Structures are given as C-alpha cells and as structure tokens.
Amino acid sequence: MTRVAFYGSSLLSSYWNGAATYYRGIIKAMAAQGYRVTFHEPDAFDRQSHRDIEVPDWAEVNVWPATPEGLAAAAAQAADADIVVKASGVGYADDEILRQVMAAARPDALRIFWDVDAPATLAEMRQNPNDALRRMLPDLDLILTYGGGDPVIRAYRELGARDCVPVYNALDPATHHPAPPQPRFQADLGFLANRLPDREARVAEFFLRPASALPGRQFILGGSGWQPEHLPGNIRCLGHVRTGDHNAFNCTPRAVLNVARDSMAATGFSPATRVFEAAGAGGCLITDYWEGIELFLKPDEEVLVARDGQDVADFLTNLPPERFGQIGQAALRRVLAEHTYDRRAEQLHRVLTDAAAKAKAAAPLRSEVAL
Structure with missing residues (x-):
C-alpha cells in the first residue's frame, strides 16, 4: 500500500476552509485506489471546535499544535511516506511547512505541491523571485492544481515546474446527493x-x-x-x-x-x-x-x-x-x-504512477545532493 503524507488546512473542518470537501472527496477516492493517506493539519483558526466530520475510516489524521515544535514533529513524519504532499493555503507557516516536509522526505519519495488556489499562488511567485515555492519548484516532482487548465499549466512550467496537472473538483455521491427540503x-x-x-x-x-x-x-x-x-x-x-x-x-x-x-x-x-x-x-x-x-x-x-x-x-x-x-x-x-471523485482518482493514480517511477529513477542523484 502506498503511504501518503498530506499537509493541508483541514480534513475534519470546513470552517473558513473551502477546500475541505475537495480534500475529502479526493482522499476518500484515493483510499479506494490503494493509497493510505495521513492528513496532517494544524490546530488553528478554531477549526477543531467546528468539525464537520470525525476521523474517517479512509484516512488517518494528525492534528498538530500550531507551534514551531508541533510543525517540526509533524514534518518529521514525512520521512515515513512514499508520497509527500504540501497543499497551498494551510494558513499557518506555509513556507516553513513546505521547507521542512520536503527536507524530511526520503530521496525516493514523490514530492508534490498541491495548489488549491493557483491564481493567488502564481501571482505571489511572479511578484517575489525569492518566494519559497518558486525557489523549490525545480526540485519538486509534480504540481497538482485544483483547476486552471492550460493557462495554469503553462504558467507553472514557465516558472520552473517539471510538470503540472489539474485535478478538478468533483462529486462524492455518498456525501452530496438529493435530500428532503428543509x-x-x-x-x-x-x-x-x-x-x-x-x-x-x-x-x-x-x-x-x-x-x-x-x-x-x-x-x-x-x-x-x-x-x-x-x-x-x-x-x-x-x-x-x-x-x-x-x-x-x-x-x-x-x-x-x-x-x-x-x-x-x-x-x-x-x-x-x-x-x-x-x-x-x-x-x-x-x-x-x-x-x-x-x-x-x-x-x-x-x-x-x-x-x-x-x-x-x-x-x-x-x-x-x-x-x-x-x-x-x-x-x-x-x-x-x-464528474465523480472516483473518476478523478483514476486519473490521479495514472499521474502518480508515472511521476513515482521518475522520482525513483532520480533517487540516487538526490541522495548525492543531500550528502
């Protein structure tokens, strides 16, 4: 089973967190494809007192204290994963999370930035040549985006990304379906x-x-x-x-x-x-x-x-x-x-399989650079 360490805003709460439904749909469908996802979310913005769901059976969740020590402990767990994902818009120490989780990732692990707000992220990178993500783009294996199509793909590649693939929003019929009116x-x-x-x-x-x-x-x-x-x-x-x-x-x-x-x-x-x-x-x-x-x-x-x-x-x-x-x-x-998340996960599995093969081939070089 492929282990995924996913660092994002929140899987458990949609409070001031518009990506919650997207994360839930994608990760649940990934679990059906054989991925074991641990979602690492900071205890921030009062989200934990506004949970919409408890920890589901299709993912593990690590709620970590929004402190430097809590971040360091959570980031260290990236070393146990085959795929390491840092999502945009965590809202707490985003740049530092990115640095630490990618530094902790194994040389043969697949390193991904998953952008749930590509227009804002791209604007920030264009304005700031020293932006943390922009500096790290050439070292990441893959950029996944919530949307954006060809304009976003071109923009990421022009800034140095190896590859960029949109994984669009979709429907989880088990959670969003017709219901009696209220x-x-x-x-x-x-x-x-x-x-x-x-x-x-x-x-x-x-x-x-x-x-x-x-x-x-x-x-x-x-x-x-x-x-x-x-x-x-x-x-x-x-x-x-x-x-x-x-x-x-x-x-x-x-x-x-x-x-x-x-x-x-x-x-x-x-x-x-x-x-x-x-x-x-x-x-x-x-x-x-x-x-x-x-x-x-x-x-x-x-x-x-x-x-x-x-x-x-x-x-x-x-x-x-x-x-x-x-x-x-x-x-x-x-x-x-x-447009179901099962369909999206099938696409994602193909993308990840191809990217993982390339990452493993590059692992010896990564090890030399790390030394």
Whole structure:
C-alpha cells in the first residue's frame, strides 16, 4: 500500500476552509485506489471546535499544535511516506511547512505541491523571485492544481515546474446527493460562500443586485463574515452552514448561485466545489460566467450561466417553475456520469504512477545532493 503524507488546512473542518470537501472527496477516492493517506493539519483558526466530520475510516489524521515544535514533529513524519504532499493555503507557516516536509522526505519519495488556489499562488511567485515555492519548484516532482487548465499549466512550467496537472473538483455521491427540503432553506435563490475580498464585487453584482431588484422574492445567504444590517431586507443570513446541511441547502431553494472569486473567474477552468455539490444534490445552479464552464456542465440545459445580475433576476422572474427542476436533474445525471471523485482518482493514480517511477529513477542523484 502506498503511504501518503498530506499537509493541508483541514480534513475534519470546513470552517473558513473551502477546500475541505475537495480534500475529502479526493482522499476518500484515493483510499479506494490503494493509497493510505495521513492528513496532517494544524490546530488553528478554531477549526477543531467546528468539525464537520470525525476521523474517517479512509484516512488517518494528525492534528498538530500550531507551534514551531508541533510543525517540526509533524514534518518529521514525512520521512515515513512514499508520497509527500504540501497543499497551498494551510494558513499557518506555509513556507516553513513546505521547507521542512520536503527536507524530511526520503530521496525516493514523490514530492508534490498541491495548489488549491493557483491564481493567488502564481501571482505571489511572479511578484517575489525569492518566494519559497518558486525557489523549490525545480526540485519538486509534480504540481497538482485544483483547476486552471492550460493557462495554469503553462504558467507553472514557465516558472520552473517539471510538470503540472489539474485535478478538478468533483462529486462524492455518498456525501452530496438529493435530500428532503428543509423549511429553513426555502427561498427563490440561495447562495453559500464565506465573505472574501476577492469575491466582494461579484457578489454585489450577482447576488445583492438581483435581491434589490426583486424585493418580493426571498434570498438566503450562508457562510461566515456577512453582516445582515448591510444587506437588502429580503436576504436572510444563516451564518456558517455545516457540510452535512449542504444537500438540503442546495435542494430546497428554487435555484442556488455560484459566484467565482475574481482570480478564479479570470483564470477560467476552475469550477468551485459548490458547482458539483449543487449538481450532485439535483439543485438548479446559476453561475456567473467563466471560461471553460461548458467542459463540466452544458449551459441552458444543465446549468444557467449569468453574465450579470440582471441575468440572474431574469432567470428568477421569467423561467417557469418546472424548468428549474429539469435543469437540476440534468446536471445530476451529468456529474454522476462524468464528474465523480472516483473518476478523478483514476486519473490521479495514472499521474502518480508515472511521476513515482521518475522520482525513483532520480533517487540516487538526490541522495548525492543531500550528502
């Protein structure tokens, strides 16, 4: 069994951690492929008191103290792994985690940086020639990304990466699926997202503007960081919505909204986790436009694509009620057929197998350099 040491933000909590669903889906599917993953996450940002899941049977979890000593102890465990992964966006000592875990990795281990926010990571590396990741890129075996397509692949290679492969978000049908509607989620449009500066203007356009234009319609907003007193009166703020409630949230409103962060929309080919969660629940998704959406869902048949807030308002006003359900069911059929994490894990296994063979061939040279 291939042992993987995975250093990321959190597997157990989605609190201020948008990558949680992605990590869970990928790692669970990797376990089915024969990988034994230990997820190393710092005890930071109060995530452990907001756990969505307990330690699953498909992964081991090491919650380490967010201190220099805790980091050193966690990083040392990389020496036991065949594959060592450092994910972006841990939020605590990211550069130091990267340095220490890759230094601890065995010469024959596969060394991977897994980028769950490629636009931000690439921007930082371009601005800072001394960025820790940028300096280490030539020594890493592989870059995996949450999305981005050819533009991100080219950018990473131009900065010195040996290879870069997108592993897109997907659906775990066991956790995200149709569910009975819940009265507390009744609305014409639901939107689930933490408040982030990189999304503020687009949220104002695609969510707040339609709410203001349709005072007779009901809107619900889930996620952390929102201030109800600054929003239109027909928006109900729910605060943090636990992952276990996402299915009902996506099923209950007439439609649910996805709004990409500015950088993700500009990069394209970066479907948010929310896209597959909503489709997997059979919800009708309205998304802002970003390049590449048609690779995942067919506009007007499996998803509604809005160019601005007026489009969102027009969908809610002009489409017959049954149309929303038809679009949601079409999306569900598509993601079950093509966009499950099992499919992604099959792709990932092929990529890792090839990269591991190259890493083992380079192991003697690595040993000489280390000496």
